Amino acid sequence: MDETYESAGAPSTASQTARSEARYEEEPPGSGWVAFAGVMIAIVGVLNIIYGIAAISNSNFFVQGTNYILSSLNTWGWVLLITGIIQFCAALAIFGRVEWGRWVGILTASVNAIIQLIFIPAYPFGSLAMFALDILVIYGLVAYGGRQGSTV
Numbered sequence: 001m002d003e004t005y006e007s008a009g010a011p012s013t014a015s016q017t018a019r020s021e022a023r024y025e026e027e028p029p030g031s032g033w034v035a036f037a038g039v040m041i042a043i044v045g046v047l048n049i050i051y052g053i054a055a056i057s058n059s060n061f062f063v064q065g066t067n068y069i070l071s072s073l074n075t076w077g078w079v080l081l082i083t084g085i086i087q088f089c090a091a092l093a094i095f096g097r098v099e100w101g102r103w104v105g106i107l108t109a110s111v112n113a114i115i116q117l118i119f120i121p122a123y124p125f126g127s128l129a130m131f132a133l134d135i136l137v138i139y140g141l142v143a144y145g146g147r148q149g150s151t152v
Contacts, residue, residue, distance in 0.1 A: 029144070030140075030143060030144025031144070033139070033140035033143065033144040034094065034140060034141070034144050034145055036136070036140055037094065037105065037136070037137045037140030037141045037145070038091050038094035038095050038105075039091075040133050040136065040137050040140075041087050041088075041090055041091045041094065041105050041108070041109060041137050042087075042088055042091035042092075043133075044084075044087055044109070044112065044130060044133055044134065044137070045083075045084045045085070045086075045087030045088035045089075045090075045091060045108075046084065046088060047084070047130065048080045048081070048083050048084030048087060048112065048130075049080075049081055049084035049085060049088070050084075051077070051080050051084075051123070051126075052077045052078065052079070052080035052081025052082075052083075052084055053077070053081060054077070055073050055074065055076055055077025055080060055122070056074055056077035056078060056081065057077075073122060076115070076118070076119060076122075079115060080115065080119075083108055083111060083112055083115065086104065086108050087105070087108045087109070087112065089104070090104040090105040090108055091105070093105075094141070094145075102141050102145040102146070105137065105141050105145075106138055106141050106142060106145075109134040109137040109138045109141070110134070110138060112130065112134050113131050113134035113135065113138075116128070116130045116131040116134065117131060
């Protein structure tokens with residue numbers, strides 16, 4: 001019964017294994033981390049744009065009347081907005097496998113990690129979550145971002 005099934009045009013398990021191995025050999029090591037970093041930096045960029053607009057407009061989203069190390073909530077809103085726009089552009093470049101996108105992604109994730117630590121008085125749990133995502137993005141881009149075009 002197995003012979004008739006295989007002879008009817010169904011692929012054998014050996015050819016399925018060969019095809020699946022060929023598919024995995026095309027992907028460079030760490031490409032999942034690079035894709036994760038690109039998606040996360042795009043999400044963090046969009047969130048920073050939203051948070052920046054909320055901080056600039058003095059909405060009730062953030063804790064009002066808190067003291068910051070440098071400047072005011074309005075200033076940090078502008079910094080977050082600009083950082084978010086640059087991060088979203090870096091994510092598009094990472095998806096396009098452009099080398100400068102990796103470096104801009106690392107730089108903006110590093111800057112955003114510092115900004116989020118300063119932003120803790122306004123939005124404590126959100127800032128710590130964004131900080132953790134920035135660290136994962138930096139790891140993915142530093143450890144595997146340079147291997148996008150190489151074959152092993």
